[in-house]
C-alpha cells in the first residue's frame with residue numbers, strides 16, 4: 301500500500317489511536333507518526349511499547365508539520381483539544397476525528413480551526429470494550445465501516461485522500477450527513493450500550509440477594525451484555541451527553557415497546573409475543589442472508605470467514 305501522508309499526528313493514545321498506528325505501519329500509510337496523550341504515564345507507556353515514531357510532550361509539538369491530524373480523545377473534549385492545537389496546524393493539513401458522535405463534535409471543533417485546513421470528521425464503526433494505549437491491534441478496522449462526515453463545501457481532493465487512508469487501514473468507507481449519523485448510531489450503538497449498562501446494573505443489584513448466582517450461571521447472551529457494559533465510562537458518558545436528542549428519542553420508543561411486551565406477558569397475550577419475536581428473528585436472518593454479519597457462524601452459508 302502506498303504512503304498517503306508524509307506525517308500523521310494522533311492526539312489521545314487509546315484503543316482507536318493505537319489501533320490506527322499499528323494499521324498505519326502494517327500498510328506503510330505514513331512517513332512518520334507522532335503521538336500525544338494528556339497524561340505523562342500514558343506517554344511513557346506509549347514510548348515503552350513503541351507506539352508512534354515520536355511521542356511528544358505537548359499536543360502542539362505533535363501536530364506541527366503534520367499533514368493529517370486525528371483527534372482520538374473522548375467526544376466531550378474534542379473542542380478543547382482543537383482550540384489547543386489550532387494555532388500550530390500546517391496550512392493545507394487535514395484534521396479529522398474518530399468520535400462516536402458527529403453533530404456535537406463538528407459544533408465543538410469547527411469554530412476553532414483556521415480556514416486553510418480541511419476539517420473532515422470521521423467515525424470508524426469498530427471497537428472493543430478495552431481502552432488505553434496497550435489495547436490496540438492492527439486488524440481492528442479490517443472489513444469494518446468507517447463513516448466520513450464532511451462539512452459543507454469540504455475539499456473533495458482532501459476527502460478522497462482520507463477515504464483512501466481509511467481503506468488502507470482495512471475499512472470500507474461511506475459518507476453520511478451528521479444528523480443521520482447520530483440517529484443511526486443511537487439505534488445501533490448508543491441505546492444498546494445504555495441497555496447493556498442497565499441490565500448489568502440490575503443483575504448486580506440482584507446478585508447481592510442471590511449470592512453471586514447471577515454471574516456464575518450467566519448464559520452467553522448476558523455475558524455479551526457484561527462485555528459491552530465494561531466499556532470505558534468516560535467515553536460513554538460523553539457519548540450520551542453529546543448525542544442527547546437522538547438517544548432520548550430511541551430510548552422513548554424502546555420504552556414504549558418494552559411496556560407493550562410487559563403488558564403482553566402480564567395479560568398472557570402469547571400472540572403478541574410470538575408475532576414480535578417472529579418479526580425480530582426475520583430481521584436477523586435478513587442480515588445474515590445479505591452477508592452483512594461477517595462474524596456470524598453461518599456467514600457465507602455455513603462457512604466461517606477466512
Ligand SMILES: NC(=O)c1ccc[n+]([C@@H]2O[C@H](COP(=O)([O-])OP(=O)(O)OC[C@H]3O[C@@H](n4cnc5c(N)ncnc54)[C@H](O)[C@@H]3O)[C@@H](O)[C@H]2O)c1
Pocket residue numbers: 311312313314315316317336337338339342372373374375377380381398399400401423424425426427428429430431432433532535539
Ligand atoms: N472504543 C470504541 O469502541 C470506539 C469505537 C469508535 C470510536 N470511538 C471514539 O474514539 C475516541 C477514542 O476512544 P478510545 O476507545 O480510543 O478511548 P480510550 O479511552 O482508549 O483513549 C482515549 C485517550 O484520550 C486521552 N485523553 C482524554 N482526554 C484528553 C485530553 N483532553 N487531551 C488529550 N488526550 C486526552 C486519554 O488519556 C486516552 O489516552 C472517542 O471519541 C470514542 O467515542 C471509540
Ligand SMILES: O=C(O)C(=O)C[C@]1(C(=O)O)C=C[C@@H](O)C=C1
Pocket residue numbers: 399400424425426427428429488489490528
Ligand atoms: O464492539 C464493541 O465493543 C463496540 O461497542 C464498538 C462500537 C459499537 O457500538 O459497535 C462502539 C462505539 C463506537 O462508536 C463504534 C463501535
